Amino acid sequence: MAEVDHLAAERATARFDVEEMKVAWAGSRHAVHVADRMARLVASDPVFRKDNRTMLSRKELFKDTLRKAAHAWKRIVELRLTEEEADLLRQYVDQPGYVDLHWGMFVPAIKGQGTEEQQHKWLPLAYKFQIIGCYAQTELGHGSNVQGLETTATFDPKTDEFVIHSPTLTSSKWWPGGLGKASTHAVVYARLITEGKDYGIHGFIVQLRSLEDHSPLPGVTLGDIGGKFGSGAYNSMDNGVLRFDHVRIPRDQMLMRLSQVTREGKYVHSNVPKQLLYGTMVYVRQSIVADASKALSRAVCIAVRYSAVRKQFGSQDGGPETQVLNYKTQQSRLFPLLASAYAFRFVGDWLNWLYTDVTQKLEAKDFSTLQEAHACTAGLKAVTTSVTADAIEECRKLCGGHGYLNSSGLPELFAVYVPACTYEGDNVVLLLQVARILMKTVSQLASGKQPVGTMAYMGKVQYLMQCKSAVSSAEDWLNPDAIQEAFEARALRMAVNCAQNISQAASQEEGFYERSPDLLEAAVAHIQLIIVTKFIEKVHQEIPGHGVKEQLQALCNVYALYILHKHLGDFLATGCITPRQGALANEQLGKLYAQVRPNAVALVDAFNYTDHYLGSVLGRYDGDVYPALYEEAWKDPLNETVVPEGYHEYLRPLIKQQQLKLSRL
Ligand SMILES: CCCCC/C=C\C/C=C\C/C=C\C/C=C\C/C=C\CC/C=C/C(=O)SCCNC(=O)CCNC(=O)[C@H](O)C(C)(C)COP(=O)(O)OP(=O)(O)OC[C@H]1O[C@@H](n2cnc3c(N)ncnc32)[C@H](O)[C@@H]1OP(=O)(O)O
Numbered sequence: 290m291a292e293v294d295h296l297a298a299e300r301a302t303a304r305f306d307v308e309e310m311k312v313a314w315a316g317s318r319h320a321v322h323v324a325d326r327m328a329r330l331v332a333s334d335p336v337f338r339k340d341n342r343t344m345l346s347r348k349e350l351f352k353d354t355l356r357k358a359a360h361a362w363k364r365i366v367e368l369r370l371t372e373e374e375a376d377l378l379r380q381y382v383d384q385p386g387y388v389d390l391h392w393g394m395f396v397p398a399i400k401g402q403g404t405e406e407q408q409h410k411w412l413p414l415a416y417k418f419q420i421i422g423c424y425a426q427t428e429l430g431h432g433s434n435v436q437g438l439e440t441t442a443t444f445d446p447k448t449d450e451f452v453i454h455s456p457t458l459t460s461s462k463w464w465p466g467g468l469g470k471a472s473t474h475a476v477v478y479a480r481l482i483t484e485g486k487d488y489g490i491h492g493f494i495v496q497l498r499s500l501e502d503h504s505p506l507p508g509v510t511l512g513d514i515g516g517k518f519g520s521g522a523y524n525s526m527d528n529g530v531l532r533f534d535h536v537r538i539p540r541d542q543m544l545m546r547l548s549q550v551t552r553e554g555k556y557v558h559s560n561v562p563k564q565l566l567y568g569t570m571v572y573v574r575q576s577i578v579a580d581a582s583k584a585l586s587r588a589v590c591i592a593v594r595y596s597a598v599r600k601q602f603g604s605q606d607g608g609p610e611t612q613v614l615n616y617k618t619q620q621s622r623l624f625p626l627l628a629s630a631y632a633f634r635f636v637g638d639w640l641n642w643l644y645t646d647v648t649q650k651l652e653a654k655d656f657s658t659l660q661e662a663h664a665c666t667a668g669l670k671a672v673t674t675s676v677t678a679d680a681i682e683e684c685r686k687l688c689g690g691h692g693y694l695n696s697s698g699l700p701e702l703f704a705v706y707v708p709a710c711t712y713e714g715d716n717v718v719l720l721l722q723v724a725r726i727l728m729k730t731v732s733q734l735a736s737g738k739q740p741v742g743t744m745a746y747m748g749k750v751q752y753l754m755q756c757k758s759a760v761s762s763a764e765d766w767l768n769p770d771a772i773q774e775a776f777e778a779r780a781l782r783m784a785v786n787c788a789q790n791i792s793q794a795a796s797q798e799e800g801f802y803e804r805s806p807d808l809l810e811a812a813v814a815h816i817q818l819i820i821v822t823k824f825i826e827k828v829h830q831e832i833p834g835h836g837v838k839e840q841l842q843a844l845c846n847v848y849a850l851y852i853l854h855k856h857l858g859d860f861l862a863t864g865c866i867t868p869r870q871g872a873l874a875n876e877q878l879g880k881l882y883a884q885v886r887p888n889a890v891a892l893v894d895a896f897n898y899t900d901h902y903l904g905s906v907l908g909r910y911d912g913d914v915y916p917a918l919y920e921e922a923w924k925d926p927l928n929e930t931v932v933p934e935g936y937h938e939y940l941r942p943l944i945k946q947q948q949l950k951l952s953r954l
Pocket residue numbers: 383384385389393424426427432433434435436466522564565567568570571573576577580581584659660663698701702705706709711712713714715718722725726904
């Protein structure tokens with residue numbers, strides 16, 4: 290706790306119990322406690338220092354990442370941390386590195402696609418870090434189009450081996466995190482060829498480097514693909530390039546849970562949907578949604594605290610200046626982002642539940658919810674990451690000039706976060722997947738097939754296509770049914786409009802292609818409906834703690850009405866609401882901002898972030914921003930000497946030359 294609390298007055302105006310809000314945010318009292326312990330463990334350990342990160346060279350940064358990963362592992366073993374604790378500890382270390390891919394994709398790929406025997410063999414090695422793995426799918430020539438990958442795995446029945454080969458330059462694996470320098474093994478996705486036939490993409494466990502001296506194995510060419518956007522940020526990760534020259538692996542290193550190749554070379558596909566091959570991506574997409582709320586809440590925490598400290602204008606008569614947080618424009622830019630952080634947190638929890646439920650059904654050979662899992666993970670990943678990336682940049686602007694300093698933490702957060710819009714599926718490509726499923730659902734309505742899950746609202750097509758909102762005052766927009774109906778009608782009407790337009794094209798495929806910009810918007814409307822619905826459902830639950838439910842209710846309304854205001858064109862064009870009702874929603878939004886204002890600092894305190902994790906002089910818990918900014922500036926390597934290096938070579942001769950010229954005049 291800080292000695293001087295410059296934000297004490299702000300904290301005193303909160304109308305709710307912050308400790309209970311921490312529980313609502315984290316999910317349980319236990320979750321608050323564990324997260325708190327792990328965050329403090331990391332913050333108090335000098336090895337995990339990160340304030341100098343943006344000043345390190347790429348090589349220094351990479352070595353620092355290796356050091357932190359090794360130290361984190363040492364602490365996890367020494368303290369016998371549980372899986373939950375270890376995950377949190379790694380999260381608070383807050384530096385992307387090979388371990389993210391080892392635990393986040395390599396292990397899940399083996400768990401999801403390996404047979405029991407394969408799991409038995411490989412997982413214990415991975416769990417103890419006797420091998421380090423990555424996920425090598427994307428190639429130089431293809432990322433989005435997984436079916437277009439070119440690497441081959443040709444079965445050789447003579448030796449009972451697969452021959453892994455990169456036939457072209459574009460078949461080089463390109464991007465996998467951890468591949469460039471750290472991994473000893475990879476799950477490699479390649480075209481399976483046996484008995485002269487190409488059976489498409491399958492996963493294979495391939496050793497890449499020696500376990501003795503880390504040198505690449507014969508036939509394997511490996512390296513890092515080069516520096517990436519921003520200083521520090523994702524440059525701690527060794528995204529890599531990999532080529533194979535007829536590398537042989539035993540047949541049993543093909544991941545054989547979904548399909549097998551027999552000793553004789555026969556291809557056998559189990560009676561399961563082939564899309565299960567994409568299971569690891571589905572798993573990571575749902576975790577990315579949970580991460581979006583973390584990244585967004587960090588940015589919002591910094592911007593809210595700083596906006597409460599920063600004062601500008603309003604004191605002509607010598608009185609106090611205005612806190613920038615009191616400007617209505619600051620509130621209308623910032624509070625929807627605060628509400629979005631909470632909205633993404635709750636939809637992330639729900640998505641995690643859905644994922645677990647679908648996984649259990651898959652175990653029981655029930656594949657009926659696979660499409661729902663794909664649509665929800667793809668769509669929510671796309672919307673939450675796009676919003677979060679834009680929001681971090683907005684928070685930087687909300688912090689004025691100081692937001693542009695590395696010490697604000699925002700440039701690095703933006704640089705590290707923005708590739709989330711691309712990795713694990715480009716957001717446009719993923720939204721088009723959602724749109725395809727929407728079009729399929731609309732086309733099935735005529736046959737009387739009742740849509741289920743998050744598409745169930747489409748079953749009310751007769752009503753939703755013609756309903757008119759009953760809102761007649763600003764307060765009417767506080768009724769969740771009014772919000773729900775408007776969002777459902779907008780999403781359905783946009784989808785039906787697209788379907789009608791597509792049906793007029795020469796073919797379904799051509800219509801889909803021509804109408805894809807509209808389809809993207811329809812997919813976004815559907816996903817926003819899911820987020821709003823899950824927030825409303827959350828607020829309907831019993832939520833303990835003085836004032837907590839009321840605050841969440843207000844944030845839920847802010848989120849919904851902000852989306853309505855921002856996409857008013859959709860709501861009006863589809864005739865769901867009138868211009869007057871749109872204006873009433875905006876009026877209510879202004880009232881909600883006033884309600885949020887006294888609670889704003891406490892609402893970001895509820896995220897319970899340590900100053901170490903926030904990594905921002907502007908977002909400090911104690912609000913003592915100016916001395917920290919001043920002190921931080923002097924730490925820059927440029928300030929190590931009063932006269933800069935290069936003065937004698939470049940500045941002095943220039944100045945002297947000009948002086949000489951002037952003296953001649
Ligand atoms: C200050 C800061 C300091 C540091 C801070 C530190 C941290 C910052 C904070 C946060 C960081 C954030 C997150 C971190 C967490 C994790 C991320 C870590 C690292 C990132 C690693 C990245 C890895 C990767 O990118 S791996 C590669 C991913 N690649 C892709 O996603 C490729 C995308 N393409 C596809 O998925 C597919 O090709 C396609 C687009 C879906 C098309 O597939 P195709 O087979 O061609 O199918 P279609 O013909 O379109 O469809 C056929 C049929 O299948 C259905 N389908 C498709 N996919 C699925 C599926 N997954 N599941 C189920 N069904 C599916 C489709 O609907 C269709 O069905 P139908 O036949 O019924 O119509």
